[in-house]
């Protein structure tokens with residue numbers, strides 16, 4: 001039996017690509033990837049529904065380096081889709097060789113994303129991932145050069161499709177034929193395509209050379225304020241975010257909270273100069289239930305050492321000026 005590896009994001013296109021090959025009796029191992037920017041829950045749901053085994057591959061560290069310095073640049077936001085595809089296909093290529101699969105397939109549709117799914121880019125990705133001739137795109141296969149699996153008769157090209165462009169009409173018709181009616185919205189799920197998240201990420205890269213996974217996790221919590229070139233503060237917006245900030249807190253961080261009124265947790269990753277800590281305290285007061293017109297008591301903690309100070313709330317103008 002022919003064995004193939006499918007990149008399953010869990011979106012409609014990758015589900016349909018899998019179904020088309022299942023119809024040809026191909027044995028499929030689905031793979032998906034985990035990083036700090038996207039998870040694998042959608043893929044898990046799709047794999048259950050498609051009755052295929054799913055392997056989750058953690059590429060967090062390697063992917064973060066690539067996001068910081070993409071060879072082929074970013075898309076509309078901080079999404080380095082070309083580099084990201086190369087990395088994913090490289091990983092699929094290792095697996096193909098190690099476990100004797102015959103080809104790799106994806107749910108990509110020619111021309112659906114003009115920047116990353118045109119013919120030249122699909123070829124470039126195949127070449128740079130070391131998978132030339134091995135990547136089948138069942139939804140657009142008839143518009144693309146024949147892959148090795150098609151030439152060798154392992155896949156019947158005649159039963160593959162010729163979908164192209166941004167319209168999703170053909171995919172919706174196909175989904176209907178397969179009885180698939182609940183699928184996630186396209187392009188959701190990757191934080192790198194989110195403008196607000198991308199703004200924070202740009203700020204992080206501009207101010208910090210060594211970026212860790214924890215820095216990325218912090219970007220997903222609370223409000224962020226830039227205090228100076230080296231310091232920022234993150235302030236929780238609700239109970240779960242305050243708890244998450246405490247979970248993410250590490251050695252050298254400063255944690256701030258208002259002592260006599262309900263209020264948020266503020267966290268300064270890796271600490272900062274005294275003036276920045278003062279500003280962070282006043283931001284923390286601003287978002288607490290304490291009065292805005294008189295100083296209130298604030299508790300600072302760094303590496304188990306506590307200090308108390310009185311801080312007024314900062315003005316709305318300062319909040320606006322510092323928010324990232």
Ligand code: SF4
Nearest residue numbers: 079080081084190192
């Ligand atoms: S949208 Fe995100 S996950 Fe998808 S290819 Fe681009 S960077 Fe990678």
